[in-house]
Structures are given as C-alpha cells and as structure tokens.
Amino acid sequence: MIGSRIAAITLAEPRARSASPSPPMRMIPIVLVLLAAPGAAAAAGPVGGDASVVDGDTIEIAGERIQLYGVDAPEDWQFCLDETGADYHCGKEAALALKAFLSASRPTRCTFAGRDRYGRYIGACFRADGNDVNRWLGESGHAVSREENHDKGLYAAAQEMARSLGAGMWRGQARAEASSHVAEE
Template identity: 40%
Template sequence: MRLPLIIALTLLASTFPALPADLIGRASIIDGDTLELHGTRVRLWGIDAPESAQLCRNSDSDLYRCGAKAANDLDAFIARRPVSCTAVALDQYGRTVATCTVGGVDLGEWLVGHGLALDWPHYSHGRYSAAQNGAKRAGRGSWAGSLVAPWLCRACIRARGRPGGCSDDASAHP
C-alpha cells in the first residue's frame, strides 16, 4: 500500500519544474528588476521597476527614462561585486524569481528604498512597504516627481498595442 503512494508522489514531484540552487556570482543587469547570473535570468522577488523605456517626470516635470535609470543605478551599486540569490519560484516566463543580496544588502529593498522600484504588494505582501514609504517621504528617485506603476504601464501597453501615453508621457503622446 505504501509503494503506490511513493510512486504517485514521485511522479507528481517530477511534473513540477525544480527551482535552481542558490546562485552566486557576478551579475549582468538586464533591467531594473532582472539580473543574469551564470546564464540564468533572475527576476527580483516582490518588486517591480519601471520598464526600460518607461518615462517618468522628475521634480522639474521633465521626462526621463526612469527604467534605464533604475538599471544603471543598480549596476553602479553592485559594482561587479558578487551577487547571492536565493530562488523563491519560477515565473510565467521561466525566469527564476529570487531574493538577491550584495554585501548583505537586499537588492529589492535597496531599489525600493532609493525610489527606483516599487514594492509589489500582490507578490511581496508588503515586505518592502516601509522602504517605499521612506523613499516617498524623502522624495528619492521617482518619488521626486511622478511615475506610472510599472504593472499599470505594461497593462496599458498590452491594451493599446503601443507604449505612447502609457508611462508618465501621456501629455507628450496623446
């Protein structure tokens, strides 16, 4: 009676993709919330950074590429130091979703705390809300001006079929 149960559990377990082991090494920055380590795409858990071409407004209401800024600032912060990632899940695109650190600093918390990404409560359950509130109060990063939440920007692009008017550039591209 136990043998069929063991066989059934083994077959069931083999149908789910395995999470990769912890990843440690030099990372390449893909965008503000995605890295690549040893050929593995890693999506940072619990946050969402603006899309690479997404536009935000700074404190003077001038447009800037906030997604590119997030990626560049993350790259500068990591500064070729080793990144350590612990896998949490696989996303719908097959990327590893993980929490990652550099020198003991959680990259998700660092990005959110510097106003370069948003706490994504749908996934994080508020894990980075304190960092986001601090960035908001201090006017750091995109909180110095205005932005459209990245998940809303992507939904707009899917609905419209084009990016114009989906970031904070609505008046520039009606």
C-alpha cells in the same frame, strides 16, 4: 524542492545501517533526482556570481535570468516626470543604478522562490557585503513594492521611505506619476 528532501533523507540513512554503501553508491539517488527534476533541484539552492543587469528589476547570473522578488521597476522604455515636470528615462535610470549598486560589492547571491510566467527565476538577492538588493531598489526609489500573494508587499516600508524622501522616481512631480507608470505595466 521535493528532490532535495529525498536526497537529504537518502544520505542520512546509511548512518543507521550497519554496512554503509560506498560513496559512489550514495550519489545514485542524488543523480536520479537531478535528472528527474532539474528545475526543482536548481531552484532549491542559492546561486551566486557576477550579476549583469537586464533591466531595473531583472538580473542574470550564470546564464539564468532572475526577476527580483517583491519589487517592480519601470521598464527601460518607460518615462517618469522629474521635479520640473519634464520626462526622463526612469527605466534606464533604474537599470543603471542597479548596475552601479551591484558592482560595488561582488559576487551577488540569490535564493529562489520559483519561476515567473516568462520562465525566469524569482529571487531575493544579496550583495557580497550582505546588502539586500531587492530592499535597496525600494529604498532608493528605483522600484515600487509589488504585492505578492495578497500581502501589502514585502518592501512597502522601503517604498514609503523613498517616497517620503523624494528619492529616485518619487522626486518632485514624479511621485504620483511614477507608481502609475509601473502599475500600468
């Protein structure tokens, strides 16, 4: 991210000078920044493309895994209780619902806040029609709001809406059990 600022400042300087360097010369600082800090430069800008679903809160675009910021979906192997008290694969359901949601409006665009402990980007993602993917996961009941940096969770209101409607993993008897399955992770 610092590299982006340096590049922006360097590009702005030639206007103040009387003799502007040729376009190839103006590119040298940008190339040096990209070579010196490829992770920081890549995280600075948004990425877009066709997203594939890894699990209920992780997607992949152009070979990069992106953990959706502020939400936590059950893992593929996790179960929740449905309205009758029977187990169901809520993790697989979350992943399938996310896949259907993303395929309804492509491409997906993400901006990044950094990387997680597994090296994945942490990002906020949006469909081509502008719908917030992270918020939709909370509103549909396929993920819970994750507290980040001691806040109450960016998507806490979306989660409460899903809970009040009995949506997704909040349906029937799953309401209490669903959040504990995800929280245990």
